[in-house]
Amino acid sequence: MPSGDNGGLEATVVRQHTGGHPAERIDDGVTRALDPRFVSVERIAGMIGTGIASAGIVAGVAVPVLAATLSPSIDRLLLGVGAVIILGLLARAWIWPEVAHRYRSYTVSPASIEIRKGVLWRRVASVPRTRVQHTDVSQGPLERRFGLGTLVIYTAGTEHSKVALSGLSHGTASRIRDHLLPVEEGDAV
Amino acid sequence: MQSEDTTLEARLHPASIAFWVVARARQLIVPIVVGGFSASQWGLGWPRMVAIILLPIVLYSVIRYLTFRYRFEERELVVRKGLIFRQVRTIPYSRIQNLDAVQGVAQRLFDVVEVQLQTGGGTEPEARLDVIPTSAVPELRRRVFVGREGSLPAEGAVTGSGVHDPRETVTTTPALAEEHAGDVLLHLPPRELLVYGLIQNKGMIVIAAGMGLVWELGLIENYAVGAIGNSVWFRELFRDASGAAGTLAAFAAIGLLGAALAGLFVVARVMSIAWAFVRLHDFTISRKGEDLRTTFGLLTRVTATIPLRRIQKLTVHEGPLHRLARRAAVRVETAGGTKHESQEESHRQWLAPIIRRDRLEHFVGEVLPELDFSTIRWEPVAPGATRRVFKEAAVVAGLASIPFFFLLGPGALPIAALLLVLAGVYARTYVANLGWSVTNGSILFKSGWLWRRTSVARFVKIQTVSLRQTPFDRRRDMARVRVDTAGAGAASHAVHIPYLQAPRAEELAHALTAEAARTTFHW
Numbered sequence: 001m002p003s004g005d006n007g008g009l010e011a012t013v014v015r016q017h018t019g020g021h022p023a024e025r026i027d028d029g030v031t032r033a034l035d036p037r038f039v040s041v042e043r044i045a046g047m048i049g050t051g052i053a054s055a056g057i058v059a060g061v062a063v064p065v066l067a068a069t070l071s072p073s074i075d076r077l078l079l080g081v082g083a084v085i086i087l088g089l090l091a092r093a094w095i096w097p098e099v100a101h102r103y104r105s106y107t108v109s110p111a112s113i114e115i116r117k118g119v120l121w122r123r124v125a126s127v128p129r130t131r132v133q134h135t136d137v138s139q140g141p142l143e144r145r146f147g148l149g150t151l152v153i154y155t156a157g158t159e160h161s162k163v164a165l166s167g168l169s170h171g172t173a174s175r176i177r178d179h180l181l182p183v184e185e186g187d188a189v
Numbered sequence: 190m191q192s193e194d195t196t197l198e199a200r201l202h203p204a205s206i207a208f209w210v211v212a213r214a215r216q217l218i219v220p221i222v223v224g225g226f227s228a229s230q231w232g233l234g235w236p237r238m239v240a241i242i243l244l245p246i247v248l249y250s251v252i253r254y255l256t257f258r259y260r261f262e263e264r265e266l267v268v269r270k271g272l273i274f275r276q277v278r279t280i281p282y283s284r285i286q287n288l289d290a291v292q293g294v295a296q297r298l299f300d301v302v303e304v305q306l307q308t309g310g311g312t313e314p315e316a317r318l319d320v321i322p323t324s325a326v327p328e329l330r331r332r333v334f335v336g337r338e339g340s341l342p343a344e345g346a347v348t349g350s351g352v353h354d355p356r357e358t359v360t361t362t363p364a365l366a367e368e369h370a371g372d373v374l375l376h377l378p379p380r381e382l383l384v385y386g387l388i389q390n391k392g393m394i395v396i397a398a399g400m401g402l403v404w405e406l407g408l409i410e411n412y413a414v415g416a417i418g419n420s421v422w423f424r425e426l427f428r429d430a431s432g433a434a435g436t437l438a439a440f441a442a443i444g445l446l447g448a449a450l451a452g453l454f455v456v457a458r459v460m461s462i463a464w465a466f467v468r469l470h471d472f473t474i475s476r477k478g479e480d481l482r483t484t485f486g487l488l489t490r491v492t493a494t495i496p497l498r499r500i501q502k503l504t505v506h507e508g509p510l511h512r513l514a515r516r517a518a519v520r521v522e523t524a525g526g527t528k529h530e531s532q533e534e535s536h537r538q539w540l541a542p543i544i545r546r547d548r549l550e551h552f553v554g555e556v557l558p559e560l561d562f563s564t565i566r567w568e569p570v571a572p573g574a575t576r577r578v579f580k581e582a583a584v585v586a587g588l589a590s591i592p593f594f595f596l597l598g599p600g601a602l603p604i605a606a607l608l609l610v611l612a613g614v615y616a617r618t619y620v621a622n623l624g625w626s627v628t629n630g631s632i633l634f635k636s637g638w639l640w641r642r643t644s645v646a647r648f649v650k651i652q653t654v655s656l657r658q659t660p661f662d663r664r665r666d667m668a669r670v671r672v673d674t675a676g677a678g679a680a681s682h683a684v685h686i687p688y689l690q691a692p693r694a695e696e697l698a699h700a701l702t703a704e705a706a707r708t709t710f711h712w
Contacts, residue, residue: 111706121657121659127653130705130707160652160653
């Protein structure tokens with residue numbers, strides 16, 4: 001739980017993600033953390049990204065070193081810098097999702113949904129239910145494996161015409177979607 | 190498919206064909222000229238070459254005319270077009286944001302008008318009836334708006350005009366002009382246009398257009414060479430002048446340069462006034478029931494209809510010259526066709542290109558009847574804001590003075606000091622002019638250092654509310670609140686309230702979300 005900051009925007013997460021019992025109300029105004037499996041998804045995604053970046057770095061370092069056109073000391077420096085960058089990327093891919101997870105939460109209340117995220121730059125987006133134009137629940141290949149889904153909320157706005165909430169269990173995402181859907185017939189546009 | 194009861198269907202005016210041919214040909218003017226020129230080289234004869242290029246255009250235009258139909262259903266407008274790929278587009282009246290009628294000089298000769306209908310979202314007008322007889326416009330308007338009222342509850346339909354059409358000018362014909370039967374809210378006499386021209390530096394548009402023409406004609410090269418030569422000359426001049434011993438020649442040169450700049454300035458303003466007289470001639474905005482209607486233009490006559498309920502946000506602009514002349518400008522945003530709206534010239538969204546300051550409140554009151562001015566209590570931002578803004582501005586000032594140190598050495602110190610003072614003045618005025626207010630139906634936000642803007646967003650038009658906190662905000666326990674509305678262009682004055690005390694910001698964000706959630710949004 002984020003703490004020790006002087007009055008940041010972090011919410012106190014009252015409850016971890018629900019198991020997804022269909023009977024349980026989702027619009028109870030309780031601030032929930034994202035599904036912990038999302039940390040694993042982000043780690044795997046981060047590792048894949050790191051792998052690709054590392055391949056580039058290895059190639060960039062290996063070519064001059066193997067060609068032996070530079071002095072041995074510069075070669076050693078190159079190898080060292082390359083190793084440090086790769087280790088740094090690895091550490092980031094492993095640690096960051098865990099840290100970010102602590103700062104992400106969502107709150108569904110009868111009238112609106114609030115989404116919090118951001119470790120350094122904190123953002124809280126509130127979408128009134130009456131302003132939801134339509135919603136998507138999407139699942140990437142990794143999310144599918146872990147049973148997660150991303151809820152995307154569309155509004156008529158300009159800057160936030162699309163508000164995405166990743167890291168929900170697929171069941172929860174669907175339940176929030178069902179909750180957000182029609183308030184009343186109302187001619188929206 | 191729709192019923193094929195063709196008796197109710199209307200066609201465009203036959204003159205459409207001519208207008209389309211001209212419009213397409215204008216786009217292809219370069220290929221036509223080049224093609225014609227090279228054809229004459231090959232001995233094909235340029236008339237034949239031009240005919241080869243024009244023929245498909247003419248054919249296309251004729252087919253378009255023959256296949257284009259529109260008809261009024263009870264609740265929607267149905268437009269059919271296409272020969273091979275048929276398209277039937279159904280536009281419910283209740284979704285129509287804007288209805289614009291544009292009439293250029295040529296159109297006026299034929300007594301026809303181009304009508305654009307826009308619904309929320311999208312970048313293009315949903316339907317473009319180019320061109321129909323002017324006499325058909327009142328009928329069209331009646332159909333669209335009567336149909337709309339039948340299908341919409343109290344909240345609001347909008348006919349703002351969305352996309353600015355840079356091509357044409359507008360002329361009022363009697364049929365269009367008669368629409369101002371309602372209360373005239375603002376009419377701009379020549380005197381106001383003169384003030385407008387002086388305040389808004391539209392002259393640069395004219396000059397830029399002229400430069401474009403000169404460039405096209407290949408006349409620019411001499412100037413360009415001259416300008417490059419000048420820049421070397423100018424640098425030497427600058428060094429001379431700023432060194433301890435400025436020569437007489439340098440002073441004379443600076444004088445000349447100043448005179449040239451002043452001359453350019455005067456020319457630009459004169460152009461600007463001329464532009465205002467042509468473009469905004471006889472600008473009139475009136476309120477008729479629940480709609481605003483603007484007409485303006487000497488050559489191209491534009492008539493735009495904006496239903497009051499479709500206004501997403503209203504912004505009052507006040508630059509330094511506005512304040513000097515005790516004037517302001519008012520614009521609104523509607524949800525139609527916003528992506529084209531970035532250019533300043535989208536006049537149809539300027540409800541009042543210029544208005545006397547003492548009439549402003551009454552005018553805004555007419556446009557937003559539910560806004561109660563007596564309930565506006567401007568709230569300042571957090572007390573620490575000035576210091577933060579000053580620090581940021583001081584960093585910028587420091588960076589900006591680095592080149593002067595390279596150029597002038599210690600001589601740059603006064604410049605750096607001046608920039609720092611400027612940063613202080615900026616921080617003070619900027620923060621002093623920041624403010625927000627929540628009334629019983631809207632959120633108001635004002636900001637700006639010299640160019641001040643005040644925006645009003647009604648709760649019913651708020652889409653999302655977000656709260657942000659940068660690491661710098663966190664250090665001083667501040668946060669910012671952003672209110673998102675539909676139809677905000679890139680250059681629009683967004684309601685982004687910075688430097689609030691964090692608890693205050695959270696409170697505000699929650700209150701706004703709750704207010705918005707209580708209402709149903711109708712574009």
